[in-house]
Amino acid sequence: MKNNLSSLSDLAAAFGKAPVNIDNSSPVSDDSLVYSTDSGRISKPKQKNITPSDGFARVRRETKGRKGKGVIVISGLGLDSKALKELATKLKKTCGSGGSVVDETIEVQGDKRDVIQQVLEKSGFKVKFTGG
Numbered sequence: 562m563k564n565n566l567s568s569l570s571d572l573a574a575a576f577g578k579a580p581v582n583i584d585n586s587s588p589v590s591d592d593s594l595v596y597s598t599d600s601g602r603i604s605k606p607k608q609k610n611i612t613p614s615d616g617f618a619r620v621r622r623e624t625k626g627r628k629g630k631g632v633i634v635i636s637g638l639g640l641d642s643k644a645l646k647e648l649a650t651k652l653k654k655t656c657g658s659g660g661s662v663v664d665e666t667i668e669v670q671g672d673k674r675d676v677i678q679q680v681l682e683k684s685g686f687k688v689k690f691t692g693g
Contacts, residue, residue: 612665614639618681620674621692632660633677635667638686648684655680 566572573579596602619637624630635652638645642662649667653660656676660669669677678688 609642611639611641612637616687617689618686619689619691620677620681621690622672622674623692630670631672633669633672633674635669635677635681636665638665638667651684652677652680 566575614637617637618635621634621636623632623634638648640648645662645665645667649660649662649669652667652669656669656671656673658670658673660667662668674690678690681688
Protein backbone atom coordinates (compact mmCIF):
# COMPACT_ATOMS: atom_id res chain seq x y z
CA MET A 562 0.00 0.00 0.00
CA LYS A 563 1.14 3.52 -0.74
CA ASN A 564 2.24 5.60 2.18
CA ASN A 565 1.33 8.83 0.43
CA LEU A 566 -2.28 9.25 -0.72
CA SER A 567 -2.27 12.10 -3.22
CA SER A 568 -5.80 11.88 -4.59
CA LEU A 569 -9.25 10.58 -3.82
CA SER A 570 -8.74 7.66 -6.19
CA ASP A 571 -5.68 6.57 -4.17
CA LEU A 572 -7.75 6.79 -0.98
CA ALA A 573 -10.57 4.75 -2.55
CA ALA A 574 -8.05 2.14 -3.74
CA ALA A 575 -6.64 1.94 -0.19
CA PHE A 576 -10.07 0.91 1.10
CA GLY A 577 -10.67 -1.50 -1.76
CA LYS A 578 -13.26 0.58 -3.56
CA ALA A 579 -13.27 1.42 -7.22
CA PRO A 580 -12.86 5.14 -7.92
CA VAL A 581 -15.93 6.97 -9.20
CA ASN A 582 -15.41 8.74 -12.50
CA ILE A 583 -17.60 11.78 -13.09
CA ASP A 584 -18.07 12.84 -16.70
CA ASN A 585 -18.28 16.66 -16.92
CA SER A 586 -18.02 16.83 -20.70
CA SER A 587 -21.78 16.68 -21.43
CA PRO A 588 -23.76 19.85 -20.63
CA VAL A 589 -26.53 19.70 -18.07
CA SER A 590 -29.96 19.74 -19.70
CA ASP A 591 -31.85 21.03 -16.68
CA ASP A 592 -34.09 23.92 -17.81
CA SER A 593 -34.27 25.44 -14.34
CA LEU A 594 -30.46 25.74 -14.06
CA VAL A 595 -29.42 29.37 -13.52
CA TYR A 596 -25.77 29.18 -12.51
CA SER A 597 -23.03 26.60 -12.95
CA THR A 598 -19.57 26.62 -11.38
CA ASP A 599 -18.14 25.35 -14.68
CA SER A 600 -19.46 28.04 -17.01
CA GLY A 601 -20.98 30.75 -14.80
CA ARG A 602 -24.39 32.35 -15.34
CA ILE A 603 -26.54 30.45 -17.78
CA SER A 604 -28.97 32.41 -19.92
CA LYS A 605 -31.62 30.88 -22.11
CA PRO A 606 -31.70 31.99 -25.73
CA LYS A 607 -34.57 34.42 -26.19
CA GLN A 608 -37.13 33.51 -28.80
CA LYS A 609 -38.95 36.32 -30.50
CA ASN A 610 -42.32 35.47 -31.92
CA ILE A 611 -43.57 37.66 -34.71
CA THR A 612 -47.32 38.03 -34.90
CA PRO A 613 -48.36 37.18 -38.45
CA SER A 614 -50.03 39.90 -40.48
CA ASP A 615 -53.55 39.59 -41.86
CA GLY A 616 -52.60 41.76 -44.83
CA PHE A 617 -53.61 45.11 -43.35
CA ALA A 618 -51.47 47.75 -41.67
CA ARG A 619 -53.59 49.39 -39.01
CA VAL A 620 -52.96 53.11 -38.58
CA ARG A 621 -54.46 54.94 -35.61
CA ARG A 622 -53.96 58.23 -33.82
CA GLU A 623 -53.32 58.18 -30.07
CA THR A 624 -53.07 60.96 -27.52
CA LYS A 625 -53.69 59.05 -24.31
CA GLY A 626 -50.76 59.14 -21.89
CA ARG A 627 -48.84 61.62 -24.03
CA LYS A 628 -49.99 64.91 -22.46
CA GLY A 629 -52.26 65.68 -25.42
CA LYS A 630 -49.61 65.22 -28.09
CA GLY A 631 -50.75 63.23 -31.12
CA VAL A 632 -48.89 60.10 -32.18
CA ILE A 633 -49.64 57.83 -35.13
CA VAL A 634 -49.34 54.15 -34.20
CA ILE A 635 -48.89 51.58 -36.99
CA SER A 636 -49.49 47.94 -36.11
CA GLY A 637 -50.23 44.62 -37.79
CA LEU A 638 -47.26 44.71 -40.16
CA GLY A 639 -45.93 41.21 -39.43
CA LEU A 640 -42.25 42.21 -39.82
CA ASP A 641 -39.20 41.29 -37.77
CA SER A 642 -37.46 43.92 -35.64
CA LYS A 643 -34.82 44.83 -38.24
CA ALA A 644 -37.39 45.41 -40.99
CA LEU A 645 -39.58 47.39 -38.57
CA LYS A 646 -36.68 49.71 -37.74
CA GLU A 647 -35.92 50.26 -41.44
CA LEU A 648 -39.57 51.05 -42.20
CA ALA A 649 -39.79 53.37 -39.18
CA THR A 650 -36.71 55.25 -40.36
CA LYS A 651 -38.25 55.63 -43.82
CA LEU A 652 -41.54 56.88 -42.35
CA LYS A 653 -39.85 59.35 -40.00
CA LYS A 654 -37.71 60.81 -42.79
CA THR A 655 -40.71 61.14 -45.09
CA CYS A 656 -42.83 62.81 -42.41
CA GLY A 657 -40.00 64.96 -41.09
CA SER A 658 -40.71 64.01 -37.50
CA GLY A 659 -39.53 61.75 -34.73
CA GLY A 660 -40.78 58.38 -33.63
CA SER A 661 -39.80 54.97 -32.36
CA VAL A 662 -40.38 51.22 -32.61
CA VAL A 663 -42.16 49.76 -29.56
CA ASP A 664 -42.63 45.97 -29.50
CA GLU A 665 -44.28 45.22 -32.86
CA THR A 666 -45.62 48.71 -33.54
CA ILE A 667 -44.19 51.88 -35.06
CA GLU A 668 -44.95 55.24 -33.47
CA VAL A 669 -44.54 58.44 -35.49
CA GLN A 670 -44.97 61.84 -33.87
CA GLY A 671 -47.55 64.22 -35.30
CA ASP A 672 -50.67 63.70 -37.39
CA LYS A 673 -49.39 62.70 -40.84
CA ARG A 674 -51.79 59.87 -41.64
CA ASP A 675 -52.09 60.67 -45.34
CA VAL A 676 -48.29 60.71 -45.86
CA ILE A 677 -47.92 57.49 -43.88
CA GLN A 678 -50.67 55.86 -45.94
CA GLN A 679 -48.87 56.70 -49.20
CA VAL A 680 -45.53 55.34 -47.96
CA LEU A 681 -47.09 52.11 -46.65
CA GLU A 682 -49.00 51.53 -49.90
CA LYS A 683 -45.77 52.01 -51.90
CA SER A 684 -44.16 49.42 -49.61
CA GLY A 685 -46.89 46.91 -50.45
CA PHE A 686 -49.20 47.15 -47.42
CA LYS A 687 -52.95 47.65 -47.43
CA VAL A 688 -53.84 50.43 -44.99
CA LYS A 689 -56.80 50.56 -42.61
CA PHE A 690 -57.49 53.58 -40.43
CA THR A 691 -58.75 52.54 -37.00
CA GLY A 692 -59.94 54.61 -34.09
CA GLY A 693 -61.03 58.23 -34.29
